[in-house]
Amino acid sequence: MKNFLYILVIVFSLPLHSQWITVQGENYHNHSAYDQFTIDPYTNSMWCVSLYFTSVFDSNGTFTTFDENELGDREAGDEINFGFTQGNIFFTKKLFGLYSFNNYQKQLLYQSNSFNEITNDIDTLFVTSSNDYLLKYRLGFGAENTTLNATQCAAKNGQLYTNRGPYFHVENSIDNWLGNDSFYLTGATDIMEFDNESDTIYLGFVFGISKFHNGIGYDTITPNNTTNMPSPNVLEIEFDKNNNLWVAFGDVNDDFIALGKLENSDWSEVYTAANSPINFDEFYGFEFDTSGNIWVASRKDLHTLENSNSPAWLSNVEYAMDAPQISVYPNPVIDVLNVQLPASVQKAEVLISDINGKVVLKQILNSQEINQLDIRKLEKGIYILNVVGEENQWQEKFIKK
The missing domain is CATH 2.130.10.10 (YVTN repeat-like/Quinoprotein amine dehydrogenase)
Incomplete structure (x- = not known):
């Protein structure tokens, strides 16, 4: 034991x-x-x-x-x-x-x-x-x-x-x-x-x-x-x-x-x-x-x-390791969603999915600058932004108006 x-x-x-x-x-x-x-x-x-x-x-x-x-x-x-x-x-x-x-x-x-x-x-x-x-x-x-x-x-x-x-x-x-x-x-x-x-x-x-x-x-x-x-x-x-x-x-x-x-x-x-x-x-x-x-x-x-x-x-911070954070705005959003990667992440894939998990948009981000995602073609509603890096993954809810 x-x-x-x-x-x-x-x-x-x-x-x-x-x-x-x-x-x-x-x-x-x-x-x-x-x-x-x-x-x-x-x-x-x-x-x-x-x-x-x-x-x-x-x-x-x-x-x-x-x-x-x-x-x-x-x-x-x-x-x-x-x-x-x-x-x-x-x-x-x-x-x-x-x-x-x-x-x-x-x-x-x-x-x-x-x-x-x-x-x-x-x-x-x-x-x-x-x-x-x-x-x-x-x-x-x-x-x-x-x-x-x-x-x-x-x-x-x-x-x-x-x-x-x-x-x-x-x-x-x-x-x-x-x-x-x-x-x-x-x-x-x-x-x-x-x-x-x-x-x-x-x-x-x-x-x-x-x-x-x-x-x-x-x-x-x-x-x-x-x-x-x-x-x-x-x-x-x-x-x-x-x-x-x-x-x-x-x-x-x-x-x-x-x-x-x-x-x-x-x-x-x-x-x-x-x-x-x-x-x-x-x-x-x-x-x-x-x-x-x-x-x-x-x-x-x-x-x-x-x-x-x-x-x-x-x-307990002794046992916890925080993942670096992304920045996503505005929320709610009408046409352009801004996504910024943390400084430690060089490249990531973005997937936007609807509430049922269906992926409706994919894009590769290669910069820590502010990346603008064109979402004008998406229907109004709640979506999930998935950002997948080499070592980290983030999920964020946003509302398309």
Whole structure:
């Protein structure tokens, strides 16, 4: 087990709404969150999980990396997933079983060679399996096998939904297929998430989202009833501190392409590779901590949007390296946008994209003098200016009037 104070490089960039901060993984734990990225909702610790290494980041800016010495042997085909209840840490090893990990000491609780994921409803764990029944487990009380087949599940306040291809609602220990409901879309993507303020569950599909309460559908979220939805293919659902819906979207091949926030019926914030530092080719999930900060895991890195609730260690100048800044004006702009590179940048490419990430203008800048971009042909609206240099990248929002 290795325990360190953060010695890292934090890179700043300027996207659409807030400033992204990237914590570069190669400078600390140096592994991806390939198996799982999750946040303990009781401690705000962040867990980056891969097959042979697991790193946990505490809220004070320290991190600890575990390997097989703490987590036990892992073999090809094994997977590890963590789950939490108040004051307790658990993990499953697909080929070995369910473990407790309190005080970072593992203890086998239940042996299995087919466990998938851990979900909890207060102090009750639900552990899914690839070829066995759903397991219920309470620390101190032991295990209870159900007669439910489930590869994923979601539980809250006694409500239980499962998935084994299609979605089911469990009532009186019997799972009821939801596909007969008129609000049930087609092409389940195995994504189930309760919102923060009710027992409404959001079910992901390749054609959007279905909303259910007590096993009854009552609404959908699709490109037909919202604006600026990057894709109908929903690959992850999360809710922020204010109960706003956020979604990670995929293309027709189920490859991640965008991250978006829904406000009323408009996807008001959409982040793509064009206007954020997120590498969607190696996207491993996103989570919100209890302070409302979004954290995105891609490649070996963590990305977060800076705000007044950002943890203090992110602004520690000992560990932060500010990128040189560009100058962009006027904003709003009518016909000519002025862009000036910092003195340390000799050459950069400018890309202007619309709110959905479509590039509408490209230009090379070869001077630190003021560069004038002719944008008279652009339609009125909000655009993203992307400036890509050899070592830095900037994103700036501007309004064309």
